[in-house]
Amino acid sequence: MSTRTAFSPGTVPLRGAAPTDLQARALRDLGRTGRWRPAEALFWLAALASFFFLPDQHLLLTEVVILGLFALSLDLVLGYAGIVSLGHGAFFGLGAYVAGLVSIHLTGEPLTGLLLGGLAAGVLGFATAPLLLLRASDLTRLMVTLGIAMLLYEAANKAAWLTGGADGLQGVWIDPLFGRFEFDLFGTTAYGYALAVTFLLFLIARRIVTSPYGLSLRAIRDNALRANTIGVPVGRRLVAIYTLSALYAGIAGALLAQTTMFVSLDVLAFHRSADVLLVLVLGGVGYLYGGLIGAIVFKLLQDVFSTITPEYWMFWIGLVLVVIVLIGRDRINAAPLALWHRIRGGAK
């Protein structure tokens, strides 16, 4: 089959020749999503700067970064494959518990726990992915994923001999990173660690979503029927991305367990799954930064509002959400871009 060609070469030059204008244009379009934009560099530089210039905020920032990574993991399935999940907390929580248990029973070395936490979540993702392939509506997927997460929560509650039940897992202790950097009270090591892991995972995710595989995911999200008829193995691709997403969520959970050195049932609770969906939708779906930006906005709002009013901060968050939707997320998301274009236009 591969020996047949649909067309004899026509007006367009053969491969191997120097790229023509047309080829260059086509290649540019194909590589479009993979090219780094100035705003992206700016974003990560700002993240790096926060490590050096905001030492007082490292603890909060660690939480932001972990939530951001968790939301990024959800973006992989929601934004790139169109699968909604209200049970992503299952993977986050499993990663957290595994990382915690590894530190107690195996080794306090952080990277081992991180990896095992991620792997365990990935395995769970792989095992439960077929449930998502049911011919079902978004609502059904939402509830099946939620059901799985709730079962895991109850299981962790029941298995108190292993998990500590409702009291939480006691005795988590993480050794210094690379044997050198102790996890200090200021949260500096923790923030650097979480930030580096998140950046690395982001790079990998970015590479993946701009690859042919990523393109096929976008095709599935856009039109699964057509993707099927051009020979994309839809089921396998979805299982793969769901597994990867679960692994990411597990690593986010492991990061939380390691940086706080504590795991409680909260990591599996319903609000974990709901919050991450909220954060991702808030930041915008399908461009990888949505989760990170949503996490920053959400956590900062929460921190500011709850400092002003520890009792009623939720009201103001709610109001912000309602207003954002009423104004339109598109318009808000477009605003920084428009501003950027104006700045660049003005500079020329």
Added chain:
Amino acid sequence: MSTATTTTRDPALMLTILIDGIAYGMLLFVLASGLAVTLGLMNFINLAHGAFALMGGYATALLMNRAGLPFLATLPFAFLVPALIGAVAERTLYVRLYRRPHLDQVLFSIGLVFMAVTAADWLFGSQQQLITLPAWLQGRFELAGVAIGRYRAFLILVCAALVVGLQFVLTRTRFGARLRAAVDDQRAARGLGINVGVIFASTFAVGSGLAGLGGALGVEILGMDPTFPLKFMVYFLIVVTVGGTAGLTGPFLAALIIGVADVAGKYYAPELGAFMIYLLMIVILILRPQGLIAR
């Protein structure tokens, strides 16, 4: 733990448990029926549904405890207050979001939940709202050897009447026909001279009112505090998803199945306890991904 784990298979007892389960299921249905309409028929994900139940529950609790109204007299308010607020919210807020993506609807309605929860907390405090039922609804009576809680029997009667009424309105009345037309194809319905806006607003109002009534009826059994909308959101969604989005029959069946299975499960297999409802949901959805009664 010892001897008594062997439970009696006494038929009268099983009937008692069945009736408890049906009452619980009926209550769930009334609470979720409005969501079944907005989500199933109008295709709008309204996570704030529980907020209307909250209003109903608080209307009853406050009118009883502060104004001294009798229980039954508060129920019309428990329906009307959320219905009115629902109608206003529908016309001013929800109406802008019908055509928006589901994720926008989720974000918007969860925002409303947050606001409702904190508003209730701010206005009335964070503690449980409790009511005292009139004497004729307290205690139990025996019917052919089966012990039945008076309040549970009352719940079953009221909810059954509501179910019959709803089904009648939806399938047998002009309003029901218009609603179905408006839901199926808004443009065509407008062409037929149906005022889709009014239909949607009144449907939304009735759905909210029913949630409020459910909240009021549930104060005694489910409790009522500001976090009610968050705590029970999942239950409403389970009822609607398991039931299917074709109409009200599916959610009704689903609510009954869940109610009975939950109560019976806790009695006969307590170690499964909290797993029951989720296991049941997953199994049903694997077997019938579109819910019990699909469109």
Added chain:
Amino acid sequence: MKRRDVLVGAMLAATTMATGLPALAGGEPLKVGLILPMSGPFASTGREIEAAAKLYVAEHGAEVAGREIELVVKDDAGVADTTKRLAQELIVRDKAEVIAGFGLTPLALAAAPLATRAKVPEIVMAAATSSITEQSPFVTRTSYTTPQVTSKIAEWAKANGISRVVTLVSDYGPGIDAEKTFAQVFDDLGGEVVDSLRVPLANPDFAPFLQKVADLKPDAVFVFVPSGVGAPFMKQFVERGLDKSGIKLIADGGVTDDDILNSMGDPALVAITGFHYSAAHDSEANKAFVEAFQKANPGMRPNFMAVGGYDGMALLYQALEKTGGDSDGTALIEAMKGLSWESPRGPVSIDPETRDIVQNVYMRRVERGADGELWNVEFETFEAVKDPAKSGS
């Protein structure tokens, strides 16, 4: 708190750090991080404690031993990792020298390792699992422990003609703690626990469990459920006619939480509870406390959470007086050991061995008072009870 003071404090702190000199006592305000669930399902816990702690400061003045006390209230919404982060921020960023509050066991446990590392006293004002004080030498407690109360309920039950009991608890840490303690003590005394039922936390319909209790026909059912869930339980207990069938309802005092007891109505009259605090406790100190609390917080009645918060502040004030204003963590916690005072709940002290509270446990029944309201009326007292899980009794 005036802005100028913050500036001065910050400058002082900066100088201290720059020069490496030990902090000088006196003049400098002492920050107390009060971490509580102020939102979410456990918000009422946080509200009671905050109100009581503030009341104590208002009554006794913001200054003690030359140090100005500044309460910084943070909401953790009952989520453990948030508690931990807030505690850490308070300690390293805001330079809080005492952390307090902790509405639930996992929240207190999450912060315990921090207390050890930072050498900052952690005053637990609510969480009741016995093991919390063992997690760090800097943890002390002014609430109660579940075994402390439950063991006395079991003793009272056996002494009052109850020999067959079904336990019914919420399926979470404290509930299971209570179930085990009751079974153990009751068994040792020769009683029989016929069955142990665990109710999922998430679902408050007790019908199937109560049906089971009815089938088993015990002399009494022992109940431990979180505050707020007690009311529906008692109602369904009465609805099923269990009270008339001769089954007694004995419970941890959380079931008849003072905060909402009055709105529970007549069903609450069936409960016999054991607890360390009743708003109806007959003493001058308590009358003054209840009156002041209700004046400052209309519509609220102080409950066991409130008294935990109030006594937590009392403990801190006395310890500071003992150290002469020295807020060094080790000095403070040492000063707290063995302190005793007259609390609204009755005489209390801090066990120097375990840093846990030693207090009276009262048996109470619900009665309608002269004012027409429902109150927990004490009728029997077990004096100076230590946490049995740690004192080995």
Added chain:
Amino acid sequence: MSAALRTIALEKRFGGLVATNKVDFTLEHGARHALIGPNGAGKTTFVNLLTGVLPATAGQVLLDGEDVTRLSQQRRARRGLGRTFQINQLFPAMTPVESVGLAVSERMGGGADFWRSLGARRDIIGEVLDLLERFRLIDVMDHPTARLAYGKQRLLELAVALAGNPRVLLLDEPAAGVPEAERRELLDTLAALPSDVSILLIEHDMDLVFSFADRITVLVNGTHFAEGTPGDVMKDPRVREVYLGEEEHA
């Protein structure tokens, strides 16, 4: 030598309703074959059975002599069965280069590559551009599909199908909804489709059928009703009665 595509007694029932009634059908290699029939004749069901969207109740589908009756859509596609859709089935958020590039890379087995960007794949670009050129999409190749003119979208529909390098191509009403001004362009492209691809055209538009097909099959009520050259079919009085007659009235 076996036919490019063949069905033997192919049958589909929905409950008691027979949508496809024991159809025997043969598509020869290199054929330009049209399938016509009045509305509700079961053309769409038949196509869905061929491509595997619906499972057959009974009978067989043979692709180049190989039984593919039990294979999924995607596996049939990989074996060289391509199709276009009556209603555009495109990837609205992707550009024509991406859509065609994806189809080409999937065919070459590069779809599971999760590391190298397509932008680095010089080896496929010649073929992609060739297709875009052939279907007159070069000018708009880096525009989002959702913003293309309808006629261009119809062309992209064809280009994506062709990119899979099919041996058999099913065209489901390719001219449906295309405005008159863009119609010529479409017909030209259809006429220029490579001759070694066997094509089954499902169409209402008789002008297009007669200008394109060298053989016509008529489907009525899910049954193979008549077959022959355009001339034969046109002369067949039964066909004129059930179909062409009806068409004239319409």
